[in-house]
Amino acid sequence: MDQEIKKLYLKAKRPSKESAEAMSRVARDITNLDYDPRRETQTAEDSVKKLTQHQHVRVVNSGNSAILSVMSTLKGPILIPDQGGWSGFCKMGNFLGLKIHKITTGLGLIDPELLNQKLQKTSFKALFLTSFAGYIAEQPVKELYQICEENRVLLVEDASGSLGDTTKKLACGKHAHVILASTGSPKIVNVGSGGFFSTNNQDLVKESKEITKTLKPSPLTCAGLSVEIKNASHSFSSTVEGCEFIKKELESVFHRKKRGVNICLPSCNPKKVAYKLRNRINVVGGGMITICPRYERIEQKAVCLEIKNLDVECLNRDNLELLVQIVQEVI
Numbered sequence: 001m002d003q004e005i006k007k008l009y010l011k012a013k014r015p016s017k018e019s020a021e022a023m024s025r026v027a028r029d030i031t032n033l034d035y036d037p038r039r040e041t042q043t044a045e046d047s048v049k050k051l052t053q054h055q056h057v058r059v060v061n062s063g064n065s066a067i068l069s070v071m072s073t074l075k076g077p078i079l080i081p082d083q084g085g086w087s088g089f090c091k092m093g094n095f096l097g098l099k100i101h102k103i104t105t106g107l108g109l110i111d112p113e114l115l116n117q118k119l120q121k122t123s124f125k126a127l128f129l130t131s132f133a134g135y136i137a138e139q140p141v142k143e144l145y146q147i148c149e150e151n152r153v154l155l156v157e158d159a160s161g162s163l164g165d166t167t168k169k170l171a172c173g174k175h176a177h178v179i180l181a182s183t184g185s186p187k188i189v190n191v192g193s194g195g196f197f198s199t200n201n202q203d204l205v206k207e208s209k210e211i212t213k214t215l216k217p218s219p220l221t222c223a224g225l226s227v228e229i230k231n232a233s234h235s236f237s238s239t240v241e242g243c244e245f246i247k248k249e250l251e252s253v254f255h256r257k258k259r260g261v262n263i264c265l266p267s268c269n270p271k272k273v274a275y276k277l278r279n280r281i282n283v284v285g286g287g288m289i290t291i292c293p294r295y296e297r298i299e300q301k302a303v304c305l306e307i308k309n310l311d312v313e314c315l316n317r318d319n320l321e322l323l324v325q326i327v328q329e330v331i
C-alpha cells in the first residue's frame with residue numbers, strides 16, 4: 001500500500017486582535033475635536049524606549065524609512081555584511097549617494113577581528129547589520145559593538161528579527177549606538193506597517209528631523225505598535241524555540257548551533273525542493289519557503305523555512321515534528 005502523504009497546515013502571522021482594536025479606536029476617535037494624534041506617537045515612542053533601553057526614539061512609516069533617516073545623518077562611507085544583511089541598506093545608501101563597502105563574512109556572520117582590521121584601515125561612519133545574519137544566525141553584536149565603539153564607528157543594528165530578546169544580547173541599547181526595525185508584516189513586532197529607530201545620540205535625532213517628519217507614521221500605526229510591542233518577547237522566544245527544535249532534528253542546517261528565527265538548508269536544486277515543500281506545507285494567508293542565493297539570506301544554493309512568518313500559536317510540537325518529517329522526505 002502507498003504511504004500516506006501528509007500535508008501540514010499552518011497560519012501566517014497577523015497583528016493581534018488587541019492591536020487591531022487599538023487601531024480601530026483611533027480610526028473612530030480621529031473625528032473628535034479634542035483628539036490629539038500626537039498622543040499615539042508619544043505612547044508608541046515610550047514603548048520602544050522601554051524595549052530597547054535607548055533615550056530617544058523616532059517612529060516612522062516603515063523599516064526602510066528608519067534606515068533612510070539614520071543614513072541621512074551620515075557623511076562618509078558605510079560598511080555592511082557581504083551577505084545576510086538587508087537589501088534596503090544598499091538601496092537607501094545608494095539613494096543618498098553614500099559609499100558602501102561590504103565586509104567578508106562567514107555565511108553572513110561578521111568576524112570581530114576582521115572588522116577591527118577593516119575599521120583601522122578605512123574611516124567608516126557606520127556599520128549596518130541585522131541582529132541575525134539572514135534571520136538565520138545571531139551576530140556577535142556585543143563584540144562588534146565594542147570594536148565599533150573603540151574605532152568611533154556607529155553600530156546600527158536592524159533588529160526587525162530580534163525585538164524582545166530577553167537575553168538582551170540583541171536589540172539592546174547597551175550594545176548598539178542605533179537600533180532600528182520594521183514593524184511591517186511579517187515581523188516580530190507585527191503591526192503590519194511602520195518602523196522606528198532608537199538611540200542615545202541626540203545629534204542624530206536632530207539631524208534626521210526633516211526626514212523623520214516627512215516619513216511620519218499614521219496614528220493607527222502608532223496605536224498598533226504600542227499594543228503589539230507587548231507581544232515581542234513571546235513572539236521572539238517562541239520563534240527561536242521553534243527553530244531550535246527543528247535544528248536538533250535536521251543536521252544539515254546552516255549555523256545549526258546559533259540562535260535564529262529562520263532555518264536555512266543547503267540544496268543542490270533549491271527551486272525543485274521549494275516547489276515540493278510548498279506542495280506539502282500550506283500556509284494560510286502567506287508563505288514560508290524562500291530560495292537562495294540571495295543577499296538577504298545566504299549567497300549559496302539553499303532553501304529557507306521562514307519560521308518568523310508564522311503565527312507563533314502554530315509552532316506546537318505536532319506541527320514542528322511534521323515539518324521536520326516533510327523536510328526529511330523532500331530534501
Ligand SMILES: Cc1ncc(COP(=O)(O)O)c(C=O)c1O
Binds near residue numbers: 064065086181183184
Ligand atoms: C531586516 C529588515 N529590515 C528592514 C526591512 C524593511 O522594512 P519595511 O518593509 O517596513 O520598509 C525588512 C523588510 O522585510 C527587513 O526584513
